[in-house]
Amino acid sequence: MDDTDTQTNSVASGDEADPIPATADTSMWPTGHEESGYRKVLELLTTYGSVPFWLMIIYYASTQFWPRAKYGVLFLGGTLLLYILSELPDAIEDRDYLDVGAMVASAIISAITTGYLFFNFERLYVGSLGYALPHEYAIAAAFTLAIIFLTWRSFGSTFLIVVIVGIGYGLVGPWMPGVLQHGGLTTTRTLRVLVLSMDGFFGFLNQLVAAWIALFLLFAGLLKTYGAFDLIFRVAVRSAKYLDSGIAQTAVIASAIIGSINGSQTANAGMTGSFTIPLMKDAGVRPESAAAIESVASTSGQVLPPVMGAGAFIMASLITGITYVDVIIAGLIPAAILLISIFLAVHYVAAPQIGETDPTDHLDTTMSRSSIAFESVKYGIPLFILIYYLGIVQYTVMTSALYTAVSMIAMGVIIPVLRSLTIDEDPVPKTIRRVIVQTVDGFREGIIVLAPVAIILASINGVVDILMATAVPTAISLALMDLSGGVMLIGVILAMVISILLGLGMPTTAAYTVVALLIAPSLISQFFVPELASHFFVFYAAILAGLTPPIATTVAVAAGIAGGDFWGSAYDSIKISLPLFVLPFTFVYHPEILGGNLAPKTLIAGAAAMIGAIAMIHGINYRFPYGSIRTYATRAVFFAVGVVAMTFPDRNFQYGAIAIIAVLFGLHYLQKKTDVALPV
Structure with a gap:
């Protein structure tokens, strides 16, 4: 045990106490x-x-x-x-x-x-x-x-x-x-x-947390105490060893998955960043880059189905005629676009900084194949139950969450007992005592995760009910229309700015709730944006607050862990997450991307947005071997055609942008192969 551990344990046990000033009145204090x-x-x-x-x-x-x-x-x-x-x-x-x-x-x-x-x-x-x-x-x-x-x-x-x-x-x-x-x-x-x-x-909102979200947060607490997060980390590390940027991709995989369940990008950056950021720094990644990667990964988890940071539950409750399953299916293509573009950006940023290291060297212990099999069953069965009852049988969210949480408790007890009877040396009574403690700790961990969500949504509900009683959403709609002059582009830009401002310092559920009730109705009534597209617009826009200076709470937490400069970390995080700032406009101008089906128009919208996002990431993050003027010009061209491919209403302009992107990539490929300077 190192000195830090010794000191921590001694303080926790009461062997050392903070010195008390002689002038202090300590009569009432232990x-x-x-x-x-x-x-x-x-x-x-x-x-x-x-x-x-x-x-x-x-x-x-x-x-x-x-x-x-x-x-x-x-x-x-x-x-x-x-x-x-x-x-x-x-x-x-x-x-x-x-x-x-x-x-x-x-x-x-x-x-x-x-x-x-x-x-x-x-x-x-x-x-x-x-x-x-x-x-x-x-x-x-x-x-x-x-x-x-x-x-x-x-x-x-x-x-x-x-x-x-x-x-x-x-x-x-x-x-x-x-x-x-x-x-x-x-x-x-x-x-x-x-x-x-x-x-x-x-x-x-309080009743929604009580009936829907609470049991999922219990599930998250049980996952943590039963060791699922460790398994996720191991899988991420092993998956990432096949890439030059493998260590950094570990943060993306682990933080995105855990962040989807967590429901707060800032809290997730603190939790997963405590081990992913030191891991990246040890591999040679700059503190600012490590903080940016963790911040963006934690934020991307908030839009990752099936939980979407608990925002999917609230969205399903606010939109008439839309089920929870409809929401998560609609979110699949945008989430895929975001994650793929982030993977690419992280590779561009981290690969040149990382030395020749094997990510698996950072694992303290290895797991046998039999242990992996037992752990896969332990967490796989509850996940299968969730998908089956929610997505296939389409039971209610509350019933599906109930079955998932109860099955997690059952597997958390049964699988360790089976292991003790087969491959482990621990006696069964000792194993039973351990899993009981883990289960009770999972209940406590569930409360720790649940309480801030419940408190802030209760407060939000109070504020929203007051505002609804005063008809302020109508006033905001009129003001937005007046400021924009009826021009949709100006209106949605203003809506994004307001959504970011309203989302400052809030977890995902609270930020989305505020903007969904105050801003989304304006997009629907004044600019005739489809309801689902309006809600996805404000949902994505609201979580940008965690990455947007000068507040950028998610970046601030990650930069604090990394010991890096806040502004440098925020700058890097925006470069890595650039498509996240553009995707909301795709929902407005191409709502078919949320169709959740294999219709041609949905696939075309998704493909165009994916190509545009990749072009933006390549243009902004790739290290071009040019002088500064030519490099900036190349970045500007990639960025511009990427935005057009993602958002432009006229499909012909999108096709033209995609053609330009193909030519640009072709030229750079030829230049790399022949090492001959070609015009860009």
Whole structure:
């Protein structure tokens, strides 16, 4: 064990405590072993509290015993309490008494509000529409403050401003200028919308998380504790050893797959980047390039079917007549375009930097063929169940997620026991104890992943309901039409800019929800963009916030891990992900690319976009052997014809651009073969 591990373990066990200033009042704070005892108790409460919480969710998914709105109240309350329990140990160790006090108060308020709404559900939901009792307004006000605090604690001041401005806009409507002016909401109506009506914080997004997304996040937590992420990493490493850029491709494969389940590109960059970035740096990749590759890979995972960072679930719930399966099928061609172009860009960027190394050298241990077979069955059966029930039989998302999560628990217990009976030396009782611990840890990990998603979507739902009550989407549509002068290109550019701004600092689900409810209706009503294409446009545009300076939260996290310059990392990430900035316009001008079928027009649109994306990546990232002026001119030509091939409405212009791309590639191929300077 190295010194770092020794130090970490000694602190965790309470052998060392942070020095306390002599002037500090420590009477109320635990120290030394007492501090460790507090942490252990709170962590046990979180861990074992997660078991009945997930059993409640599994029970509801099996029976739908309560009305969904009533279940949503119980779900959000339980999530908030478990989140607070999981965060308290660090706050206590930091001796931040304001934070501890605020969290304890939030826990008490959440428990009281949840209990009151749950046991008075029928009266409040049906019998008290339009009015409430004085103490109910007090409860609603306290709960609103608690949600705002927990949102700030999870996502920082940027999103705090969004929530406060959104709620405040409902109150100050009469004093707003121009199209933003509205009649205003009273304080009591605002509290009814946010809490007492079972909408607002407890509304359809919260219920969507409770019914659909939660079980998938439990599945993700179980995958992590059962060791699936390690297997994904091993497969990625072994697959990547056949390429010069193999080490860097490991990050693309692992981060994209895990990011699809994770639901937050920033969190995913922190999780997978902690091992992919050092791996790339050890192989010779510059810190800025390593950070950019991880950032783009984590972002690309958000559009990767079948989960699409949980955005697919929300999209299916927002678009009338569209099922979840329709969404993931529609997303297949765009995801393929994005991933292939990213693979190519990463190869261009990383291959010249990487020395002669074997990626498998970075694996601590090797797995026998029998172990690989057991692990493949362990994770393959739940995945097959998910695909079968969701895509073939087309059960509901909740039922499919239930079967997937339960089968993962079953396989997570059965396969290790079978291994202990056949190829492993561990006795069965020891194996059973280990898998029980892993299962309970998976429940806890599920809460850790779920809580921030539930909190931010509850906040978003509150803000959205306030904005919908003030008819702000109509105002945005009118403003967008006025600013664009009715020109579609200007309108969609403005829509993209607004989507990026609204997506700053948010996870995928929250960013998409905001822009889907505020921006997509403008594209549909004012510019007559098909509904599915509009939603894909804003979905792709919203996740660009994680890569776009000056905020670029995903890049910031990755650059911090890599120890690289933020601006250099952001510049490299934009170069690698350039087609991601253009694909949304393809959805607008060629919505047939989302057809999800083998119709000629769908295949032609997909092929044109793929060729254009490859041309852009080649032009921007390939190291041309020319002088600077000629190189810049070549890059500009490749970029321009790539954009035309991807987006131009007239098919003849697309064909012309593709022909030019073919000529350019042909010339460069001949030049490389003959080493003779040819005109570009």
